[in-house]
Amino acid sequence: xxxxxxxPTSKFGKWFNDRLPLLTLxxxxxxxxxxxxxxxxxxxxxxxxxxxxxxxxxxxxxAMHYIAHADxxxxxxxxxxxxxxxxxxxxxxxxxxxxxxxxxxxxHIFRSLFYGSxxxxxxxxxxxxxxxxxxxxxxxxxxxxxxxxxxxxxxxxVITNLFSAIPFVGEGIVNWLWGGYSVDNPTLTRFFTLHxxxxxxxLGLVVLHIWALHVPGNNNPIGIDIKKPSKDTVPFHxxxxxxxxxxxxxxxxxxxxxxxxxxxxLGHADNYIEANPMVTPAHIVPExxxxxxxxxxxxxxxxxxxxxxxxxxxxxxxxxxWLDTSKIRSAVFRPLYKQFYWILVADVLILGYVxxxxxxxxxxxxxxxxxxxxxxxxxxxxxxxxxxEKTLPVPLSITESVLGGSPNLATAKNKESFDK
Amino acid sequence: xxxxxxxxxxFLFTASYAVGAVGVGAVVxxxxxxxxxDASVKALASTEVDVSSVKPGNTITVLxxxxxxxxxxxxxxxxxxxxxxxMEDLKHPEKDEDRAKxxxxxxxxxxxxxxxxxxxxxxxxxxxxxxxxxxSHYDTSGRIRKGPAPLNMEVPKYEFVNANTIKIG
Numbered sequence: 001x002x003x004x005x006x007x008p009t010s011k012f013g014k015w016f017n018d019r020l021p022l023l024t025l026x027x028x029x030x031x032x033x034x035x036x037x038x039x040x041x042x043x044x045x046x047x048x049x050x051x052x053x054x055x056x057x058x059x060x061x062x063a064m065h066y067i068a069h070a071d072x073x074x075x076x077x078x079x080x081x082x083x084x085x086x087x088x089x090x091x092x093x094x095x096x097x098x099x100x101x102x103x104x105x106x107x108h109i110f111r112s113l114f115y116g117s118x119x120x121x122x123x124x125x126x127x128x129x130x131x132x133x134x135x136x137x138x139x140x141x142x143x144x145x146x147x148x149x150x151x152x153x154x155x156x157x158v159i160t161n162l163f164s165a166i167p168f169v170g171e172g173i174v175n176w177l178w179g180g181y182s183v184d185n186p187t188l189t190r191f192f193t194l195h196x197x198x199x200x201x202x203l204g205l206v207v208l209h210i211w212a213l214h215v216p217g218n219n220n221p222i223g224i225d226i227k228k229p230s231k232d233t234v235p236f237h238x239x240x241x242x243x244x245x246x247x248x249x250x251x252x253x254x255x256x257x258x259x260x261x262x263x264x265x266l267g268h269a270d271n272y273i274e275a276n277p278m279v280t281p282a283h284i285v286p287e288x289x290x291x292x293x294x295x296x297x298x299x300x301x302x303x304x305x306x307x308x309x310x311x312x313x314x315x316x317x318x319x320x321x322w323l324d325t326s327k328i329r330s331a332v333f334r335p336l337y338k339q340f341y342w343i344l345v346a347d348v349l350i351l352g353y354v355x356x357x358x359x360x361x362x363x364x365x366x367x368x369x370x371x372x373x374x375x376x377x378x379x380x381x382x383x384x385x386x387x388x389e390k391t392l393p394v395p396l397s398i399t400e401s402v403l404g405g406s407p408n409l410a411t412a413k414n415k416e417s418f419d420k
Numbered sequence: 421x422x423x424x425x426x427x428x429x430x431f432l433f434t435a436s437y438a439v440g441a442v443g444v445g446a447v448v449x450x451x452x453x454x455x456x457x458d459a460s461v462k463a464l465a466s467t468e469v470d471v472s473s474v475k476p477g478n479t480i481t482v483l484x485x486x487x488x489x490x491x492x493x494x495x496x497x498x499x500x501x502x503x504x505x506x507m508e509d510l511k512h513p514e515k516d517e518d519r520a521k522x523x524x525x526x527x528x529x530x531x532x533x534x535x536x537x538x539x540x541x542x543x544x545x546x547x548x549x550x551x552x553x554x555x556s557h558y559d560t561s562g563r564i565r566k567g568p569a570p571l572n573m574e575v576p577k578y579e580f581v582n583a584n585t586i587k588i589g
Contacts, residue, residue, distance in 0.1 A: 154553075
């Protein structure tokens with residue numbers, strides 16, 4: 001994988017490396033040539049790795065105190081909060097960590113959308129990323145069920161009932177998922193098992209995601225292919241390590257703010273009421289990071305079609321490398337796409353907002369329009385735009401665009417202002 | 421290869437794959453089926469309820485198989501309202517007589533057929549039930565009238581053991 005032969009200097013190192021080339025791998029990772037114009041939007045890969053490790057470490061320690069039983073789960077979470085040494089801290093890191101994880105992943109995904117990072121030759125990286133995203137949602141959903149509060153219970157009921165929309169076999173599948181005729185203890189124990197398993201699957205996929213990334217190398221803000229190593233690249237260490245590290249510190253400040261100053265602001269008060277199968281809370285809302293998809297689900301008046309639309313909204317992303325027909329990667333050189341990109345960002349934010357509101361009146365109308373636009377963006381606008389759009393001239397190299405030798409100086413300036 | 425007749429070796433390959441597939445299936449099935457409702461869950465199949473204290477216009481909610489069951493003693497106005505609805509106005513056409521054997525007593529699983537929430541009593545546009553989750557309205561017979569739910573609330577198997585006791589399941 002390395003672009004040059006590597007030989008360890010010490011005799012032992014050489015002996016070991018001949019038998020298991022770990023040092024070659026370490027050398028590849030430190031010397032890995034990265035485009036020198038990467039901006040701070042590129043630091044979220046590192047931030048996400050941090051989030052995953054944080055969730056695994058805090059999750060493991062919580063699992064030492066949590067009891068996965070319908071009669072004891074709620075109490076054991078309170079026990080963690082009140083009795084276990086630093087239990088409150090570990091639990092708040094874990095629960096807010098899920099939100100921070102999704103915040104980072106959404107920025108990471110929208111970075112790819114802006115700079116066309118999903119395009120050839122990086123389709124596999126993108127698709128692995130979408131699978132990671134799906135597993136993250138499943139993992140977060142099942143984790144939210146574990147405290148066995150009212151939102152846990154009714155969230156689990158509503159989400160598992162989505163499968164009942166499948167014709168003929170739906171009810172059988174739902175009973176199989178539940179291990180009974182309603183969400184109950186068997187459901188809780190299997191959710192705990194899967195919640196424990198999925199992060200390790202995600203970890204494995206992250207390794208594949210990075211491996212697939214290291215084959216073509218990073219995309220970059222101007223989206224052109226670069227020779228590596230060359231004047232256009234810098235080694236990963238120390239340049240990117242320091243930049244990622246600084247961004248991570250900034251991210252951790254925000255993270256710490258939530259943990260120490262408003263640990264429950266992203267949750268729901270109803271989840272501090274123990275699960276009661278007889279009473280549904282007046283207003284069921286999923287966690288914020290699932291709201292846009294929840295809005296799509298509710299905007300369709302038919303049960304089956306609503307579920308189909310919600311799943312399609314996620315799966316359509318996997319087809320994105322082929323739906324976007326433009327040869328130019330970066331939105332910096334695509335004046336029209338850039339505008340549609342920001343409309344899409346607004347559209348998703350609007351969906352998130354109406355997803356949190358009751359599904360009636362004006363909210364419902366807005367949800368329907370926003371849902372229609374979401375699909376229009378991917379199924380009509382992107383394919384057509386690739387043929388119709390007049391793109392700006394693209395510089396031949398990163399050095400050229402940075403030093404101002406670009407055929408289009410204004411473009412390079414624009415790019416810089418976006419970076420800030 | 422292709423214009424030759426199948427040889428013994430190819431037959432052996434096919435047979436091995438087939439046996440292998442059956443073997444894998446036989447091992448995988450118990451691992452999948454263990455997730456289905458177990459014997460202890462199935463054993464809780466029926467429950468008996470004393471309804472002597474329920475006054476007309478009141479509803480009691482009991483737990484059956486982990487789900488709430490509504491038992492409503494309907495008033496004469498509610499019964500006539502349920503009976504007067506035309507079949508063509510219903511999303512899931514069912515006669516009130518078929519849902520309530522004794523018109524005074526309506527017994528049904530109190531679970532919204534949309535995504536499984538518990539609808540609220542005496543709410544909604546049709547004087548019956550209203551589901552707060554996604555806004556489904558049910559009438560005084562528990563039939564879906566408005567909103568995303570596709571079906572009427574389910575009537576479970578039940579019988580009057582005596583004048584005061586209903587056995588559900």
